[in-house]
Amino acid sequence: MHHIALRLALSLSLIFSMLAHAEPARVAAAADLKFVLEELTQAFEKQGGEKPSVTYGSSGAITTQISNGAPFELFVSADEDYVTKLNAGGFTKDEGVLYATGHLVIVVPKQAALEVDSELKGLQAALKAGKLQRFAIANPEHAPYGRRAVEVLKHAGIWEQIQPKLVLGENVAQAAQFATSGSTDGGIVALSLVKSPQLMNSVKYAEIPESWHSPQRQRMVLLKHSGSNAKAFYDFLQQPAARQVFSRYGFVLPGE
Template identity: 55%
Template structure:
């Protein structure tokens, strides 16, 4: 069983032997399943906190008591390693993808080349369009790249709703009057998503790769170290693939 934690909060560094794990928001479904399998296989628990990789990076620079960091952008891990905050440079664990989404009832059509978004903008049908905040969320940065590539960034000025992380962006994109958004593919594969929205996978070539890397912090204990190794095993890797991730070094 996974010990839950509030999104993007800094856990109490008290005597709790369960290690606190900081994980990118796109991992909410996949890593929760991996952690549950880890507990079944080992009898040990981890506490998962999901949020923006950029925010976690800043917290870890300031000594936040996380023992393992799974980032959606490897640059944050490499910067922490350079600053001497980690055991080493960590290891890649996944490659993420983007999807364009629209809630059921939205006039915006979803398609891989964003023709539906372009048409809805021309028709004046877009008033709210959600992405994660590009200032600190890797999926937001890549969503901005996609929109700029399609010359849609400027037309969406004043209409963007920014989520603190990509999970919140998905909530904004499928509720609250938004006509759609660009979010993590790994989150739209949730069966519950199909009940309320539609999606299309965005070509990987339309943005820089979302190379995701994890690393043990210097204070990592034996359970965190074991979980780190467990994530790299075939069973855990299969879970990541099932949740829409590509594996490093494999065809996308």
């Protein structure tokens, strides 16, 4: 009887193991990757992979969730410092890999009065003339692109004046929605979001010089209990076909 129970337990264990293996990989990704990863998960599936389940959010909020036991298997962060922090805490398999460097843009709806330019002269003029009402950035408390936006506004010398006008997105994708929908006068967000087919034809934007902010170095990492589907997608994201997609969305890739 004991042997039958043991064999049954082992069989159930094997079945659960196979079911777990068949589940889509649980991926947590920074919000600047919303459009690029939608494209890449479809490409991965076309190649015969199991389409991952992707949850988007600010990298800081995702890091907190992982630290509190959220069952993600792969974290694609917008800031490598979060990956370093999780690795130091024992939550990851290793230090992960740098997969891209991101860029910031100032963006407004196509018909907006606010002029966009790389040095933010139009933004400075609108602020000085009292014509700027609301301006969107991601929340710098937990969104890396929000922190970079603050650095940019300080570099432009308008941080003190623009603070009362700021509307904070929970993450950079929400900030981009605020900046491009007309609910604000514009915003500073990730280039990867305005490069999407959904936004490209309905906005005006200008890239902000890299020298105006800290490097937006983006790192991804497999988490401690990741399975084979997550590993397969992680490897896929480093292949030439995936790198081409990242490049098309405005990212600079390692080795380029």
